[in-house]
Amino acid sequence: MNTLEAIRARRSIRRFKPDPLPEDVLTELLTAATLAPSGKNEQPWRFVVVREDKRPELLAVMRAGLAARKAEGVPLGSSEWTARVMEQAPITILVFNADDENPFEHKDFSDVFGNMVDVQSIGAAIQNLLLAAQELGIGSLWICDIFYAYGELCAWLNERHQLIAAISLGYADEAPLPRSRKAVDEVVRWL
Ligand SMILES: Cc1cc2nc3c(=O)[nH]c(=O)nc-3n(C[C@H](O)[C@H](O)[C@H](O)COP(=O)(O)O)c2cc1C
Numbered sequence: 001m002n003t004l005e006a007i008r009a010r011r012s013i014r015r016f017k018p019d020p021l022p023e024d025v026l027t028e029l030l031t032a033a034t035l036a037p038s039g040k041n042e043q044p045w046r047f048v049v050v051r052e053d054k055r056p057e058l059l060a061v062m063r064a065g066l067a068a069r070k071a072e073g074v075p076l077g078s079s080e081w082t083a084r085v086m087e088q089a090p091i092t093i094l095v096f097n098a099d100d101e102n103p104f105e106h107k108d109f110s111d112v113f114g115n116m117v118d119v120q121s122i123g124a125a126i127q128n129l130l131l132a133a134q135e136l137g138i139g140s141l142w143i144c145d146i147f148y149a150y151g152e153l154c155a156w157l158n159e160r161h162q163l164i165a166a167i168s169l170g171y172a173d174e175a176p177l178p179r180s181r182k183a184v185d186e187v188v189r190w191l
Contacts, residue, residue, distance in 0.1 A: 006134040011178065013139030014085045016170030020052060021091050025136060029169070030093075032132035038121030045125045046096040046161055059087050061156040065149020074148070082145035089168035093129075094146070094153065096161035097122055103162045115162075122164050129167060139172030 001009070030047055038044060050058045062083050066076055086092050097103075097118050101111060126142060133140045143166040146153060150163055 001135050003131065006131045010130060010134045010140075011172075011176045012141050013168075013170075013172045013174060013176070014141060015172070015174040016085075016088045016090065016139060016168070017173045018088075018090065019171050021138065021169060021171075025138070026091065026169075028136070029129050029132050029138070033125040033129040036121065036124035036128045038124070039117035042118070042121065044098045044118040045122045046098050048094040048096070048157055048159070050092045050094065052090055055087070055090075055092070057156070058092060058153075059083060061152050062086065062146065062149045065152035068152065069148050076148060077145070079145035079148045082141075082143055085141055086143070086166070086168050089141070089170045091169040092143075093167045093169065094157070094163065095122060095126060095165045095167065096159060097164050098161050100160045101162070119164060126165060126167060133169060137171070138169055141168040143168060 026049060030049075033045065033047070034043065036045075066079055066083065070076055097115075099115065099118060101115070103115060130140045130142065146163065146166045154160075154163055
C-alpha cells in the first residue's frame, strides 16, 4: 500500500475485534510516529501505551472524569460514546506534549507560539501512526474526548506533561464508508 492509498483507505474505527495486537507491531507504529517532522526537531511527543490489563483502570478513570464534568454541568457531547469505543479497543495510547505548562494557562506570546508548534508536531506524529496502522491492517481512532477527563487521567498517570490526544487501536470489526469531505475548492484559495 502506498501513502496515498493509505490516506484514502483510512477510516476512524469505532468497533474493534478483541484480538490483541503484538507488541512488535505496536513498536513499529510508535517508531513511525517518531519519524514525523517536528518544530526544531524537538520531538515533543510522549506516549503512554495502555495495554489490556490496564484498560479497566483507564476506563474507570475516564468515566470518573466524565461523571465529574457532568456534575459540574459540562455538556458531555460524544464522550460517553467514545468511552465505549475505548472499552472495546485492545490498546489505547495516550499522547502527551513534553511541556510542563498547563495548556489552559498560557501567559505570553512565546508560550502560545511554542505550544502551537508542539501541537502541530504531535499531530503529525499521530497521523504517521494512523497511516502506518492502516498499512499494517490495524484500525485506529484519534480521540480528543479524553479532555473531559484531563485532570483525572494526568493524575492517574502522575503526568506533568500536557495531554494532547488518545489513539485507540485494534483489528477493525467494521468497514465504514468514507465520511464526507468539503470539496477542495471550498477550502482552498489560489492566489
Ligand atoms: C483531533 C481529532 C479528535 C477526534 N476526537 C474524536 C473523539 O474523541 N471521538 C471520536 O469518536 N472520534 C474522534 N475523532 C475522529 C473524527 O470524528 C473523524 O476523524 C472524522 O469524523 C472523519 O472521519 P474519518 O476519520 O473516518 O475520515 C477525532 C479526530 C481528530 C482528528
